[in-house]
Structure formats: structure tokens, C-alpha cells
Amino acid sequence: MRQGLLRYAIATTVAAVALFGGAMVTAPSAGAVTNPKCNLDEPDQTYYKIKTNNVNLRKGPATSYGSLGQLTKGTKFTYYCTKTYPTPVWWYGKVTSGAHKGVTGWVRSDYVTY
Numbered sequence: 879m880r881q882g883l884l885r886y887a888i889a890t891t892v893a894a895v896a897l898f899g900g901a902m903v904t905a906p907s908a909g910a911v912t913n914p915k916c917n918l919d920e921p922d923q924t925y926y927k928i929k930t931n932n933v934n935l936r937k938g939p940a941t942s943y944g945s946l947g948q949l950t951k952g953t954k955f956t957y958y959c960t961k962t963y964p965t966p967v968w969w970y971g972k973v974t975s976g977a978h979k980g981v982t983g984w985v986r987s988d989y990v991t992y
Contacts, residue, residue: 925974926990928953935983939968946983950976955990958982 933953934945939961949955954975961968967987973979 924957924992925954926957926969926971926992927951928955928985929989929991933985933989935973935978935981935985936968937983939970939984943984946981947978949973949978949985952976953978955985957990960987 928949928951931948931951933949934941935947935949936945937943952975953973955969955971956974957969957971959970961970961984968984969987969990970982970984972982
């Protein structure tokens with residue numbers, strides 16, 4: 879019986895490695911915003927700024943996603959990646975100043991400037 883369990887464990891591990899390419903899959907923390915298509919290890923180091931008050935930082939790239947909070951004019955934002963279709967264009971990144979500093983989420987690109 880132990881050999882059967884061992885064979886099952888090995889077969890399951892081999893299948894998981896083949897399926898996921900050896901990547902370890904972990905669940906995000908509660909409330910975390912994730913975007914697996916972004917290269918979070920090498921973000922754009924340019925700080926952008928929010929152009930106007932009451933800009934929603936969203937959980938996803940559309941107004942149908944919930945708000946993580948509102949950003950004020952001048953809040954700094956580090957850009958990670960873009961969702962271009964369907965329009966409008968949305969930017970995913972991290973808030974780097976203000977009340978929501980450290981929070982990652984999505985902002986419409988037309989509310990962001992240098």
C-alpha cells in the first residue's frame with residue numbers, strides 16, 4: 879500500500895511540473911490585486927502623477943471592478959503594464975504616495991500624466 883501511495887505522489891508531482899512548468903502556484907492574500915501578465919520584477923521606474931481628484935484605483939481594468947479607494951491630484955503612481963483592449967486604456971501599477979501608498983491596482987490612463 880505504501881508503494882502505491884508513493885507512486886501516486888510521484889505521478890502527481892510529475893504531472894504538476896509538466897502542467898505548470900515547475901512554477902510554484904500560491905494563492906494571493908485576501909484582497910490582493912494580481913496581474914500575472916505584468917513583469918513586476920522590472921517595473922517602469924518613472925513616477926507618474928494622477929491628473930485630477932477622485933480617480934478610482936480599481937481591482938481590475940474596467941469600471942465594473944470595485945474601487946480600492948480614490949486617488950487625489952498629484953498622487954504618484956508607478957506603472958507596471960497596460961490593458962489596451964477594449965478601450966479605454968488601463969494602467970496597472972502601485973500607488974507610491976498619499977493615502978493609498980503601497981496599494982496596487984488599475985487606473986485609467988487618461989487620468990495619469992508625467
